[in-house]
Amino acid sequence: MDSIQNRITAFIKLGAFLSQFSQEKFDKIEGIEHNDLFFDGFKHQIKIAQEKNSWFTKENIVFALGSWSRALTKNNLEEWVSKNKLQIESPKTVAIVMAGNIPVVGFHDFLSVLISGHSVLVKQSSNDKHLLPFLAKYLEYIDEYFKGKITFTEQKIENFDAVIATGSDNTARYFEYYFKDKPNIIRKSRNSVAVITGKETEEDLQKLSDDVFTYFGLGCRSVSKIYVPKEYDFNNFFNGMFVKKDIINNAKYANNYDYNKAVYLMSLFDLLENGFLMIKEDESYSSPIATIFYEYYDNEIDLKIKLHQDKEKIQCIVAKNFIENEVGFGQTQNPNLWDYADGVNTLEFLSKI
Structure with missing residues (x-):
């Protein structure tokens, strides 16, 4: 008998499975269901994901999986679900068009659709297509209810009742036209900002370095812009960033740094830089x-x-006692389940289709 409690339980077990991959060293934990079948296989998928996309370093994949293992707890899932009325009378098929900028970036939508009781039709980005199908298979083993509820496609998506699509501003225009006759959530490009007042401690600015550099700054929750008061001393900012100096040892990041620096210098832009930012x-x-x-x-x-x-x-505003709904320094990449992208409540949308 399917119930929302059963679905919550399945995702709790998935969270426990993921907790084995949230440290630099992957360790099997006693008592995790179906580990004999899945542990080594997932380790292999992580390796393939790294090889296929050089932005997906082991560190970034581990960070993403660790965030999800911490989110998928009984307390978190029950609190999240309790905020919404999820009495789905007739389950629908919801298509998700996923971005590929950071590892398992579409997982929140995937989780939302399944926890609501709908079926999911997933079209992944070619940049991030190795981890989620494996986790979907694990879910099917945990609870047979999910068998037949999860479909992945590389073709044009067809036969669906609603859609959640994430892309750039250009692809969003295409999505809005293409999906205009279906209930939809269309997400465009967003960035996150930080407001500096000059009263920040060194620790605040070191925490801000997490918001700037996690996932190489590729996430929509990554800080790409700062606001500073007139006469601000940027040495304080650079001192805070210095804890991430080793990022320049990543070849792809270093190439981007060198290229963008050359472009700026040729264009005679005023620049401040510290060797890696x-x-x-x-x-x-x-x-x-x-x-x-x-x-x-x-x-x-x-x-x-x-x-x-x-x-x-704007996705997030990082600040300290500056504005309502601000995110604390160092917290952008640790959202709660109810911190919805673009502020659109996915569960509420799914309860009404």
């Missing part, structure tokens, strides 16, 4: 890899108004 004054939100944009502000009220006006472009 450049900062450039720019009004845009989306900065290239190895670059943070900055903008000065005169007064806090004007800045709050601007951030409010641009809320469609």
Whole structure:
């Protein structure tokens, strides 16, 4: 007999399985269901994911899996589900078009659809297609209810009742046209910003380095822009970032750093840099890899108004006692299950289709 409690239990077990892969060294834990079948196989998938996409370092994959293993607990899942009325009378098929910028980036949508009681039709990004199908297979072994509920496709998606699609601003326009006749959530590009007041401690700014550098800054929750008061001393910022200096040892990151630096220098832009990170004054939100944009502000009220006006472009605002709904320094990559992308409650959407 299927029930939401059974589905929660299955994801708790998946979280326990993932906890084995949340440290640099993968260790089998006693008592994890179906470990003999799945442990070595998942280890292999992690290796393939690294080989296929050089942004997916072992460290970044482990970080993502660790975040999910911590999120998929009984308390978290029950608290999340209890915030929504999930009495689905007639289950539907929900298509998910996933991005591929960070490892298992579409997992929250996948989880939301299945926990709601719907079936899921997944179209993955070619950049991130090795981890999730394996985890889906594990779920089917944990609870046979999921058999037939999960489909992956590389073709054009067809025969679905609603869709959740994530892409760039360009692909979002295409999605909006293509999916206009179906209930949908269409996510566009967003970036995260940090507000610096000058009162931050060294520890605050070291924590901010996690928001800047985790996943090489490729996530929509990664800070790509900072706002600083006039006359701000950027040495404080760079001192905080210094704990991540070893990132330049990643060849792909270093290539991007060198390339972007050359472009900026040829264009005669004013730059500040420290050997692994450049900062450039720019009004845009989306900065290239190895670059943070900055903008000065005169007064806090004007800045709050601007951030409010641009809320469609911003995923997180990192700050300390500055604005409502801010995210603390170092916390952007540890969202709760109810911290929805773009502020759109996925479970509420799924309960109404």
